[in-house]
Amino acid sequence: MATARAADASVAKLFATQVDGVRQLDRRFGAAQLLPGLQSQVDHMESLLHFSAAPGARTALAAALTEAATLAGWQAVDLGNYVQSWKLHETAKSAAREAGSPALLAHATAQQAYVLLDLGRVQEAVQQVEHARAEAGGWLPPLMDTWLHAAQAEAHAAADEGAACRAALDRADAARPRDPADPALPFLFLAGPHLDRWRGNCLATLGADEALQDLTAALDAMDGFNRAEAGVRCDLAVVLQRRGELEEARRQAGLAQELALVTHSERQRRRIENILQTG
Template identity: 40%
Template structure:
């Protein structure tokens, strides 16, 4: 795309940062994708408030009628869009998808806000719960922690509306990562345990294994090695056997024995356990190459495991690979981990 010269851009950026001029829509579109922010976050203001007509009942009823006519095929279209965004996210990263994700959530919220009867609300709420959880994880990856928290709250409300304890438990489990990133891993562990109680024994074995593994990771960050290893053993005991990794009841969950091995390696690396290295190399051989961000995370875990063994050359090699992949996805979260480990290498 044609943009202004470097000298002019310096002036523009300074003016935008100091609110001396408004960001034109053309540049806003570039900056949203570059920085992984919403339009409101970029411009520093909420959307304009529209003034309602004196009698807004016709418009309200029109929206209610429109929401009430959301068909099963339209809900499927919403879910297909979420699936497309999920696939693009794991291959390209979150930053470039900010506009699509924002519009997708807005359409789902609109449909749910004006759906009146439970039979009309439940399928839309379920679609919103899945999409909000994906958007929240993308926000964590982009370093937008407040946006992530709000999306998880939206996902939990939608899961309540849909009467879907699996979606509620998953949103709670992922929300624990916001607490962990903020330096409260022990509180994150408690939130994951609350999610496990919410789910009970009714949820799928794959989701239960996912929650146990998430608990183990929180405990590792919190310096609770015994609790961590108990949770890892619990995850290994319930994860379904075989190569299949996707949970048919929770499409956002990808977990099998190989994935759990990688997760175990990550957790053991956090504890400084020597077994981490062999687990992580085993996971690297089996990893799907289309999971670009996950592969970057695996190289980061390997670097951390080698650093715990004072193997600095190996750690540096893996950090170089991780930085290359994190550059492809634009992951702020991974770049932060890489920078911290690079200081020790």
């Protein structure tokens, strides 16, 4: 308790700054080298929160812990560590409730659905994202509203529910604010090219050739987002392979493979291997 007493709002801000630095490194280099340190930080923050007695400090620390655990949970998904990811998202959800933040809770709950998607439990993933919105209640920041609609679209695409997917994509586009940056939500990147990337991924999953337009438009804006670029090139390879453009599909898969090696992305590695084996 003596140690936790020192964890005031200024310390929570320092933790949040550290998490943002990890987030920026993660975009370029992936999770393999970053997750162990971030997991330790999550454990430290959780311990401080458990023993903190100051309400104001608890709220700020809980919000910082939510961001840290949600990021670490995403990294664990990307590395294929599903049990670790699920537990981290549970930590994030609990901290978001402590922080009293519907937006942070919705983000952690919906992102947890990616564990279910990767495990092939698609309908449960759809329900999880729907639950995230329902649990948030009424108004959400426009950027979070956009993100939730896009996540719902991806879950519907995985379930081969084309009409529901396209409707969710339309809602995401309609909800997107003019300014795609929200200082309160530094973990959301939904500038035009990134929403195009997401739309392209969903349409590629549905087998729609129109995905090419969105994916090609997004590709030029992926500078510094190495894992995201690997995903775009994977999706391009899938669409091109289906169109019979096998040489270009293999080229895109090869470029994605190089980026996946940089980011150590197990999710992308599995997709690329499948493309190269079938192409």
